[in-house]
Amino acid sequence: MRAKSGSSRADTAPALGAGLVAFLAYLNTLAPTVMSHDAGRFQIAAPLLGTGHPTGYPTFILTGKLFTLIPVGDVAYRVNLMAAVFGGVAVALFYLVARELGSKAWPAAGAALVLGFSATYWSEATFAEVYTMNAAFLLGVTYLLLLWRRRRRSGFLFAAALLYGLSLGNNASMALLAPLMLVLALCGRMEEMSRRRFLGAGALSLLGFSVYLYIPIRGFAGAWHNYGDPVRNWEEVWRLITGARFHDQMGRPPLETLASFGGYLQELSLQAASRPLGLLLAALLLAGGVLGMRSVLLRDRVVGGYLVLAYTLQLLYALNYRIDDIAVYYIPTYAILALGLAVAVSRLAERVPPGMPHAAVVLAPLLFAGLLFAANYEEVDQSDEYTYRRKAEALLAELPPDAVVYGKLPVIPAAYLKNVEGERPDVTLRWLDLDTQRRYMPRDVESGRPVYIVASPRYTQAYIRAAEAYAKPRYGEDLIRMVPRGDG
DSSP, X not given: OOOOSSOOGGGHHHHHHHHHHHHHHHHHTOOOSOOOHHHHHHHHHHHHTOBOSTTOOHHHHHHHHXXXXXXXXXXXXXXXXXXXXXXXXXXXXXXXXXXXXXXOHHHHHHHHHHHHTSHHHHHHTSSSOSHHHHHHHHXXXXXXXXXXXXXXXXXXXXXXXXXXXXXXXXXXXXXXXXXXXXXXXXXXXXXXXXXXXXXXXXXXXXXXXXXXXXXXXXXXTTOOXXXXXXXXSHHHHHHHHTTGGGGGGBOOOHHHHHHHHHHHHHHHHTSSSSHHHHHHHHHHHHHHHHHHHHHHHHHOHHHHHHHHHHHHHHHHHHHTBOOTTGGGGGHHHHHHHHHHHHHHHHHHHHTOOTTSOHHHHHTHHHHHHHHHHHHXXXXXXXXXXXXXXXXXXXXXXXXXXXXXXXXXXXXXHHHHHHHTSOOOTTOEEEEOSHXXXXXXXXXXXXXXXXXXXXXXXXXXXXXXXXXXXXXXXXXXXXXXXXXXXXXX
């Protein structure tokens, strides 16, 4: 007999349970302090109410500021903690969405934890990154729109609209789903969509989107900004929020897009540290996702079409984005496939003949999630990751008074120690790019302050050559002193 479609109050406890199990796993593997790359940038921007790298991420930064007020660990740990919390929230919301799609409870819980313990998703829940929050927004807006379609109460529609607007301030890729979410809200519900409801939902979406006003407000006030992304005028605001710096990395010829699908399949198979388990997971998610979405599509063309097109758009977006860390952009597609898996297992359970082990079918995703947990725990564990902090402390300790340091990634955790924790206020840290070098290095060298470049075999020589008209290098092990060319 087919399970009654839709979540109920009885689903609150299992949803919270699934989310809590996932959160505890993330908490035990959480990075304890400052990181580098984008995570390190967020760990600076959130406590200082600064601005992030394109597209600015105001929702994430403002929420991160609230987390920095929690009296636990250092400030960087608190921003890491936010990723773990939203990782658990997204798992709980996944369960509720799966129930709305017609999944039975146990398959919904199991598939939620399959997503939660997949390698990329779990990894992103262990340090300060935006992708677990993005998953929570995607699943939260979808859940509220499904409730609106079933219960036809304005509160669900209005909450979905506000949440959607806010989601754009966390990850702009949510803009891809705007037409689909509008169709999900309207199609088959036009009679209930009064002018008041429509205008109210639109106004709340704009209210959520207005979080982007944070960018010029804080930028023009001189707040800390991501290295290489100043916010001093309206042109720079526009470049930041539109991601202009990355536009040339978007788009591939059709054949390249098709070829990059092979990379997607490879990433899907890497969601378990064990190769055989990863291949099995990829097969289950693909087969279960397709069969589950087909089942939803046959029952409700609007909802099923939303899932299919949301998966397709998110996948095409990722396949056409030419960046190194593209794996994180596949997370929404994994979530949609896992939703399909929950529905497919539920439909399979309804076809189990009498006398056959029904429990083995409905519990299969949960058992598989347990295997993923065991396989991936050591691989994703960041709980002893102090490398970036120790290197940054060593860098700052080595510098003489009033030093100026140019560098790339090593500068990020050092900037956290200086700007957030107050270490070495006498030191000036600058991001090393040609524009910053041209603007500041000649003046810094002439000032008599000790000027250094953090040594790197990848880029050091190019910047030394760019400064040869006014400075010459004195090589050290980790730092290169740039002295005026006239010095002996």
